[in-house]
Amino acid sequence: MKEFAYIHEEGQLPVHLKAVPFLNTFTDEQLDEVLNSSSLIEADDGDVIIREGSIDSRIYVLLNGLLDVRIGGKKVASITRPGEVFGELAIVNQDKRLASVLAAGHAVCLAVDQKFLQDIHPREEDPAFHAALYEFVARVIARKLDFTSRRLAEVEKELRELKSSSSPASEVVKIKTPRSRPAKRPVVKAKRVVRR
Numbered sequence: 021m022k023e024f025a026y027i028h029e030e031g032q033l034p035v036h037l038k039a040v041p042f043l044n045t046f047t048d049e050q051l052d053e054v055l056n057s058s059s060l061i062e063a064d065d066g067d068v069i070i071r072e073g074s075i076d077s078r079i080y081v082l083l084n085g086l087l088d089v090r091i092g093g094k095k096v097a098s099i100t101r102p103g104e105v106f107g108e109l110a111i112v113n114q115d116k117r118l119a120s121v122l123a124a125g126h127a128v129c130l131a132v133d134q135k136f137l138q139d140i141h142p143r144e145e146d147p148a149f150h151a152a153l154y155e156f157v158a159r160v161i162a163r164k165l166d167f168t169s170r171r172l173a174e175v176e177k178e179l180r181e182l183k184s185s186s187s188p189a190s191e192v193v194k195i196k197t198p199r200s201r202p203a204k205r206p207v208v209k210a211k212r213v214v215r216r
Contacts, residue, residue, distance in 0.1 A: 021067040021123075026058040026130065037130070040081055040103040042160075045152045059131045063123035070107055070121040077135035079157075080107045085127025090120045098124070108157045 030052050037043055037055075046054055061080075063069055069080065072091065087099040087106070096119065099106055106121060 021064070021069070022062045023131070024060045024062070026055055026060050028052075028055050037083075040083075040130075042079075042081055042103070042105050045155065046149075047152075050149055050152065054132055057133050059133075061129045061131050063127045063129070065123055065125050067123045067127075068120060069123065069127075069129060070117050070119070072118065072120040073116050075116055078107060078131045078133050079105060080121070081105050081130040081132070083128045083130055086124040087127055087129075088122050088124045090122060091118070105160050108160050 033043065033051065043051055043054065060083075061069060063085075069087065070076070082099050082104045083102055088095050089097040089099065089106075099121065107117070109115075109118070
């Protein structure tokens, strides 16, 4: 995996970033500062972009390629659309990463360091900047929750259909078992006692 400082012309949003909704949240001046605090990450197949359990403060935007999301080593989702944001919970909870994100082939991401943004834009001095940032994160989280809720509803429906099409659970299968014979009583032989 390679990481480069992102260098752009001030006031000019490059063509490949114009379709990224995350970046459209900011004014031109704010956007210049966001991009100046960013890095480009170029990853190859299997490279780890976010490691489960690690702590970091970056938000990522997929620019090109495919990514796998894994929890405990098991694939749980894919990130496939250019402009898709991931790792946004780092802004909200500043806790350990809940999942790993790995490149599934060659991928390019923009990594925005939100701690650096807080240093150059303290909340008390620039509430409008942070309002824009949190508004965007809230929209991303709401969209992901909506998708998850819909997918959960589909899975529940599939489960109900499977249960209704299977044989009733109340059927009992009788199994023949060999009858056991009563135990034989031990035979006790009496000794004959001879009297003299």
